[in-house]
Amino acid sequence: MNLPYAEPYKTKMVEYIRPSTIEERKQWIKEADYNLFNLTSEKVFIDLLTDSGTGAMSDKQWGEMMVGDESYAGSQSYLKLKEVVNRITGFEYFLPTHQGRAAENVLFSVLIKTGDIIPGNAHFDTTKGHIEFRNATALDCTIDEAFNTSIYHPFKGNINIEKLENALRTTEKGKIPFVVLTVTCNTAGGQPVSMDNIKNVSAVCKKYGVPLYIDAARFAENAYFIKIREEGYEDHSIKEITKEMFSYADGMTMSAKKDGLVNMGGFIALRDEEVYKRATVFNIMYEGFITYGGMNGRDMGALAVGLDEATEFDYLETRVEQVAFLGKQLVEYGVPVLEPFGGHAIFLDANKFVPTIPRNEYRAQALAIELYIAGGIRSVEIGTILADRDPFTHKNRYPELELVRLAIPRRTYSLNHMRYIAAVIKEIYNTRSQAKRGYKIVDEAPIMRHFTVKLEKIINE
Numbered sequence: 001m002n003l004p005y006a007e008p009y010k011t012k013m014v015e016y017i018r019p020s021t022i023e024e025r026k027q028w029i030k031e032a033d034y035n036l037f038n039l040t041s042e043k044v045f046i047d048l049l050t051d052s053g054t055g056a057m058s059d060k061q062w063g064e065m066m067v068g069d070e071s072y073a074g075s076q077s078y079l080k081l082k083e084v085v086n087r088i089t090g091f092e093y094f095l096p097t098h099q100g101r102a103a104e105n106v107l108f109s110v111l112i113k114t115g116d117i118i119p120g121n122a123h124f125d126t127t128k129g130h131i132e133f134r135n136a137t138a139l140d141c142t143i144d145e146a147f148n149t150s151i152y153h154p155f156k157g158n159i160n161i162e163k164l165e166n167a168l169r170t171t172e173k174g175k176i177p178f179v180v181l182t183v184t185c186n187t188a189g190g191q192p193v194s195m196d197n198i199k200n201v202s203a204v205c206k207k208y209g210v211p212l213y214i215d216a217a218r219f220a221e222n223a224y225f226i227k228i229r230e231e232g233y234e235d236h237s238i239k240e241i242t243k244e245m246f247s248y249a250d251g252m253t254m255s256a257k258k259d260g261l262v263n264m265g266g267f268i269a270l271r272d273e274e275v276y277k278r279a280t281v282f283n284i285m286y287e288g289f290i291t292y293g294g295m296n297g298r299d300m301g302a303l304a305v306g307l308d309e310a311t312e313f314d315y316l317e318t319r320v321e322q323v324a325f326l327g328k329q330l331v332e333y334g335v336p337v338l339e340p341f342g343g344h345a346i347f348l349d350a351n352k353f354v355p356t357i358p359r360n361e362y363r364a365q366a367l368a369i370e371l372y373i374a375g376g377i378r379s380v381e382i383g384t385i386l387a388d389r390d391p392f393t394h395k396n397r398y399p400e401l402e403l404v405r406l407a408i409p410r411r412t413y414s415l416n417h418m419r420y421i422a423a424v425i426k427e428i429y430n431t432r433s434q435a436k437r438g439y440k441i442v443d444e445a446p447i448m449r450h451f452t453v454k455l456e457k458i459i460n461e
């Protein structure tokens, strides 16, 4: 029998979301200066701003919230979490942190010095931020196929081994403290890295005596893609695959807000005792004592359960296939989206969707605003506004792609919500030729302007 998959959970509690009218939303987005970050949540019907910390916890996770051990040192919740991290990752040493970037801050404080180079696959922005903050350089070695939207590749998050080896061979010894591999690669659109690539990256790192760290925010989604796309892994369990992935690395940083299935949290896990010992000093300074590191006992308990749930096949199938369901609906409607679909988000290609809006009028932002007005859907622009201005010329930097990201929170929305989202986008797509004018910036911060930028609608003269 070939039955369709169904969610391996049912609903025990619901949270009402408020439908609103187009007229209300036109007014609200104007009051928010056409910046979706300025909208308060009750003005949003379906919130696809991010999949970070926005998922739903299970009853077992909520149960852990009640029995959390809030002891300052040696909490039972810490021990529960440590046991699960050891079992799932195979790493012996473990430090909790308050979220993913905090794990980066602590680990990089140990490993990075001025002038260093850290190769990786399209580093996530906080990772890059923590590297550049230390006057070091993030070197992108992602395969070229990752940024070519018309090519199909099952593992667009892969590292180009030649590029990596070239960097390791030609860089002065000691200047590459480690290589960081992000699974799945968020910056490349939630694209996975194959086991074969992880193995090869690890082998090159060993050859040059450089440690490999995994940015593991979406490690379970990556394992799902390996199971369904990579030869030889069909019959492996997700937990076997994740264990193998980590076996090629020396350690990891984790944003538990993603595949930890919790709303806040993170950790570092390591193989090397020496690095661990040095990291504990920074953990105590920046995060908290080594047995809580910025997390409540109850939150560590919920994370322990979350990591186990996130590494079950049935959950991951529901998760990744729900995202793909939305993608397939849009493709069916002829809407231009990036393919293959990412594990956590669908990306609308605004250059193909609304080429009629001039680029200097922020076409991806204009499309994101339209999505909000038409359907109460909050998405996020990954385009010219996000790319900021050139620090020297102060001119807009126009990235190759103008995207609108629809990030899907975990275990939160139903397939009907996906149908609704697709229907709203279809409507906008059918009237796209009328979209002629976009927006102008009236106020912006010198860096990271997207969070606080104020815009005005350009009225057709």
Ligand SMILES: *Cc1c(COP(=O)(O)O)cnc(C)c1O
Binding pocket: 052, 099, 100, 101, 102, 124, 126, 127, 182, 186, 215, 217, 218, 254, 255, 256, 257, 258, 265, 266
């Ligand atoms: C979210 C994320 C981070 C940072 O984690 P936070 O919990 O948001 O601080 C780092 N790397 C990747 C790949 C991420 O997706």
